[in-house]
Amino acid sequence: MPVTFIGVRHHSPACARLVASTIDTLRPAYVLVEGPADVNGRIGELLLGHDLPIAVFSSYRDDERRLASWAPFCEYSPEWAALTHGRAAGAELRFIDLPAWHPAFAGRSNRYADAELRYADVMERLCRAFEVDNVDALWDHLFEIAPEEGLAERLATYFDLVRGEAAAGESDTTREAYMASWVSAAAAAAGDRHVVVVTGGFHRPALVRALAGSDGGNWPGIPEMPDGALGGSFLVPYSFRRLDAFDGYQSGMPSPAYYQELWERGPDGAARHLVEAVAGRLREKHQPVSTADLIAARATAEGLATVRGHHRPGRTDVLDGLASALVKEAIDVPLPWARRGTLEAGSHPVVVEMVAALSGNRVGRLHPGTPAPPLVHNFDAELERAGLAGAEALELDLTRPADRDRSTVLHRVRLLGVPGFQRDSGPTTGLDPVLREHWTLRPGPDRLTAVIEAGAYGATLADACAAVLGERAAQAGRDVDALAVVLFDAALSGTHDISDRALADIEGAVGGAGDLGPLGRMLTVVLTMWRHDGLFGTARSATLATVIAAAVRRILWLAEGVRGGNSPADAGRIGAMAACRDGLRHAGRALGLDREAAVETAGRISTDREAPPDLRGAAFGFCWALHDEPSTVDPLRGVRGAFVPGSAGDWLAGLFAVAREEVLHSPDVIGLLDELLSGLSADDFLISLPALRQAFEFFPPRERETIAGQVLTRRGLSGSGRALLRTAGPDPAIVAAGMRLDDRVDAILRREALILGTPPDAAPTTDAALATHAAGSAAGAGAAAGPPSGAATAHALIGDVP
């Protein structure tokens, strides 16, 4: 029973060539491939004649967990070579690994990730020993561009070395035991004919050992899904972009476009194609790439290949050569092929193009005879169930459960990018009270294609939609506004629990946000949704809770960093402080936010001379509103200390926005404000008036009335605050003319020595008018009326009070 084990790296052209030639030579009876055994009955579907890349997509759902996993194939996959050449040699083909839903795959979304990366220590030492940057460079060095002689032995040695030192984890051991049972059964069944086993190289040593200790056996069964669980495996189209996008433990070989070329044309062809693609992309974008640069790049690549002992320039040699020749300045982020992982923000534009050229944009297509992915059936069933199959124009009342369900289905379809589902109107943020939606549905021929493509995201509309939203959250980067849209789309589509990775992306985006305004707006929306959105079912959602906690932390962090001297009030940052206060007040205890630390931070901001006045005011209000013992906050002292004529209005705007209630219920503060405003000279008052009006605008009319009433009471005047506020005052032109007249009369009286000294202070009644005028005219914000400076105009204001 001769069994040939080929340990491969998934998606390695060199391994694929080795697999192909081995099978062609041995013409085995069985070819066993690492892949989901539950697909064994349908291997024929894989060989229908698709355009690669494609993937076996497996979904699984039970009460406790849900999973989506892919086993991608491209033309240069060793597994693919095993299937195609095995079929050509007339061998029996078998997938021998556990199904994707098996607990051994928990948390894995890429079946063909590099197993050895889970054992990083060994890899690090190997890289050090070979003096290369990372595993990918090491792999190219040892296998892809090395001569083909002795490849099988080298692979075996390499993987023995990797495996030799690592104790495999429990999940790997489970899978290997299962795979070994297939191998021994096949060996027994093949008699004296050959068996070829193609698995990840990391598993090979264990399988070899297991076979030596086995005495044949029956074909193992295929594990049955637990009762009540749903799921299955289907073929879906795949793309190079997604193949390249896995990161961390999920990653396999990067740069699919390069390895495709390597597979088709060999190292020289791939190198040439890479240079052509990069130069072409750059020239298309009008970046200078001179012939001299290309010569230098070529020379450097050849030189690097020599130094590194490659007989032909490999991937990193060409890339390093191009980078040396084309990047003419310091770069902010290390070259991506020197470190593993996805492209970092801030990469040099030339490097970005190089990575795009490596990744390629090939998209797979399934043979028309392939059974449709489960999403297609789910899509039809959901539309049917919601009574939307033949609909064209719809008006939905979101308060009715049936309509709400239909809206959810429609939003899921919309988010999957299926054409012909258009929403004409409906709620656009979590704050507007719109409860009706209008939709226009137009069936078209592209609908089915789009659903088949979306089939790669999940088996049901809900799962696929969650996956798409997760991807969009990752793409949003640090754009908080885009993120807010994603979160609201999640609410609209009834997606309450997104994946951990998407949640981490969102948290990361909030943690990296740089602008207070959008963050505050998002927090307001999210907090509202978290507190009381029964309509979309988002109240107390765990996802939103994470976002709230992250946003509160981030706002406090950013607020302390704002430097701006005397810049005018900024509604965005004031709003962010108010949103942060609400977050702490309403969700602080439930989410375990540190209120004490927040108050401490706000305390620092409120006394920071570099912080802009509106933020200082807002921070002061924040302390006042959130302090455990409000009595220890001395608002009078705070207001008095901050009252500088030039910035008083801005400071108050911040205070009123964040601590409106507190001010309203503190007659002392209102009295002090009245006193301080009265003390302003006419000029100072003029300067601060616009900001004062903006500040008082934070009070709704009724509260302004209360303030006016308090001012009147304080001054011992009778009358209602409402009447005082209703006084629009005379026409500004008349006021101005009156002021000029006053000035002239004063000047003449002084000239004639009829009055002495500086102009007399305005009468107390004037001051009362000034203060209330500021409060009152906030209702007509932007009105151009100057302040009444003379006693006559002030009387005119007050005089209307009955």
Place this chain on the structure above:
Amino acid sequence: MSLTEITVTDPAESVQRPPAEVRFAAELARLRAADTAARPPGWALSVQAARRFVVGDPALGVSRKFVGDPSLIDRALITLATSRGLMLVGEPGTAKSLLSELIAAAVSGDSTLTIQGGAATTEDQIRYSWNYALLVAEGPSTRSLVPAPLLRGMAEGRTVRFEEITRCPLEVQDCLLSPLSDRVLAIPELTGPESMVFARDGFNIIATANTRDRGVNDMSSALKRRFNFETVFPIADFDTELTLVADEAARLLARSGVTAEPRRDVLEVLVTTFRELRSGETARGDSMDRLSAVMSTAEAVSVAHAVGLRGWFLRGEPGNAEDIVACLAGTAAKDNADDLAKLRRYLAQQITWRDGDQWRALHQARHLLPG
């Protein structure tokens, strides 16, 4: 004692910091002896051997002298071998100058042909000047000519180092143009064949520039074209940096007479703080403002040294988190109020979510920041 009486027996013993070729003379000799590969014209070692000199080769007893991506060294050496200038750029304290010294020592066996760039650097200090007494007495001749590093490098076929090139005025930098592209330096004062100095094999230029100086004296694009740029990054790997800081700090402390070993957990906090303030990103992924002060590994070592000194001489124990805060104020903030504010904000807001006694102590000690 007159100057002539000083006899230098072993340069490595009496000189504060001997050049790399002296410090590592034995390693270079071993590499030369074992070097069988072809050498680029004018080079003292093959490219492979030069590479081993920098990245280390345990088999030959060659130490690892540069912690960073080995591919950077490959590219740098190939750049020099293909006769293009090498420009090492990066943040201060990323060991650019050390790297340029090591490469020059490996390639030419000599790292001393060095031009230090500065606001007052003139062409005379780069190319050549005259012995004016002889010039007046005999007129321009090779006798009265005083060659500067560039001329010597070209005539002798050696590597010339140009440190901090962007600190020189633009017009001074541009005197490198024709030596780099035509490989020739004209001396118009001389006549005949001596008026043109053609570069011999082995001549090349390694320049270093500081990204913090970007914009001070940016390079002309003509000069940029003649250089290949290599950006040197701070140490990417936390453990590597921590080990380096721990080793260096322990060495410095021992020399200062401190017998208490620095505590590993304190150093971990210190190195993490430095890395986060340098990169502007916390371990959790939050972005922050970078400090304008240089938060290099070298600075981390000096802070670790100072922390150890404080702990030992003030209390007779290893340094702790309080010492870190006290020393950070001096290094990180220096006289910059903005940096001090950033540091205060970092200590107040970005520490609380971490576990560990030293982190808690660091947070408690935040009030020790001055101001």
